[in-house]
Amino acid sequence: MEKTSAEDRAYREIIQLILSGQFRPGDFLLEVDLAPRLDMSRTPVSRALGRLVAEGFLNKMPKKGCYIPFPSPEDAEQIFFARMAVEGQAAASAALKATNQEIRKLKRILKADQEAVASASKESFAQINEQFHLGIARASRNVYLEKWVINSFWRSNIYIFYFDSFYKTPVREEVPPQRTPSQHAAIMKAIEERNPEEAALQMREHIRNTYELLLLGR
Amino acid sequence: MEKTSAEDRAYREIIQLILSGQFRPGDFLLEVDLAPRLDMSRTPVSRALGRLVAEGFLNKMPKKGCYIPFPSPEDAEQIFFARMAVEGQAAASAALKATNQEIRKLKRILKADQEAVASASKESFAQINEQFHLGIARASRNVYLEKWVINSFWRSNIYIFYFDSFYKTPVREEVPPQRTPSQHAAIMKAIEERNPEEAALQMREHIRNTYELLLLGR
DNA sequence: TGCATCATTTATGAATACATCACGGAGGGA
């Protein structure tokens, strides 16, 4: 039975709408548009948007509405730097606290990861990548780090989705991130060996690499 | 004139109510009680509570309400560990990016800090301590780190306010934190010398010290 | 023609009314 509240449904559906590319940076997500679309009143929609703003996923102008933030090089540097801090610590904490079951699950994701790069579509890769990063955050057994990892991961997706088309002249072919699986593997190895410093180091290096690949194009 | 919304007023006033000790852990903050007390309808109160929950400052039970979280050793470890991560990075970033004006301002706070420990009341010390930590977060010039520092600082205040009376048999005299000013000074020195590694190290050490002083009583 | 002003439109912000759920206590039967 569905016990989920309308606000939670709105929260998830709005995220899906954004992630499915229905909106672009600068687009306003209007309560009056979303409410009928999600078949509910403005109230839960408005509260869900408020959550997304509080979490830093959307920006807001008072009396105007919530909108997808414009990607900017300065904001990109800030969000990826912040990700390095929290995900690095999350990886270190995971190396100390992950259960064997969690490690097995992460290794399964890693395997799917390697297969996805070889063949599968961009969407499935993005999904597996998310599972890996959020799985490590959960394994850190720290609810605060986990929440921040989730929030910053989504926010940085703004750049993974939109930055190219805004700041690069040709919309270049989405190169399958060939180096990602080996970096994921290095993080995984450090966690399995219960080496927190190495796990943090590898995670920070991985995120830095993602950042440079994305924004600097190398 | 007042351009501030009712929701923002509710948000700030609720924080003040909590920080002024009107509630204890486990107490529910009822919309129906708060609304008349703040002289507004339930709507902005409810949204403000939602923000506080999203930020991790309050806990919530669906259909029951929001309440001050019970302090627990596990949660304390998590929040202070998370603070070490984000405030350490914030201090490092501040060492790189703080303007000279910000450094001067922080040094003024530090001076007031040293004077407060000698003489003044607990409240003023807490206020100055907050100014110092949040000032460094702002100087990091990273909106994400700053937001997380603010949230985790407040959340950890739960422990500074309530933990003793819950887990220590005698409500011991609040010892003025004698070592805090010297630790603040060490952080300040590293920032002034533009040494990010040292700033991060000192900040993490300072937070660890606060944690141990608070929970382990040494 | 250019610009300032005002009305209209359209969105959010807030208040109110209504629906739903959780808890607690009364009542009755084994």
Next chain:
DNA sequence: TCCCTCCGTGATGTATTCATAAATGATGCA
């Protein structure tokens, strides 16, 4: 006496209505 059920109470969750502010475009005057 104990426990199970049911209903009353009181809180949040949601819908709806009303208030308010911001953008926009029309209008009139210099």
